[in-house]
Amino acid sequence: MPVLLLVLLLGVFAYFVWRARTTTLTRDCRWRQVSRDGAWQCSFCGSKAQGKNMPTACQKVGR
Ligand SMILES: [Zn+2]
Known part of the structure; x- marks a missing residue:
């Protein structure tokens, strides 16, 4: 049966x-504002970001 x-x-x-989407999505990232001038740090992977709004992407170094 070809169908x-x-x-x-x-x-x-x-x-x-579905697997690729769930594994590459950045749901693990927990962004925290570490200072008032817009410095964010991900408490999950430790990456840092600048900006007024919370970053949506994980800047995980490595894999
Ligand atoms: Zn992260």
Whole structure:
């Protein structure tokens, strides 16, 4: 049954997309404002950022 095979392939593909999204997303980052002039530090990976608004991306060094 080719249709069944197609559904299976789609399922595998969707699983990998979902896995890549959940592992590369920066949900682990815990940004903390360390000073009033806009210095942020991620307490999870230790990266630092400047700006008035909280950073949305993790600047994890390494992997
Ligand atoms: Zn981080």
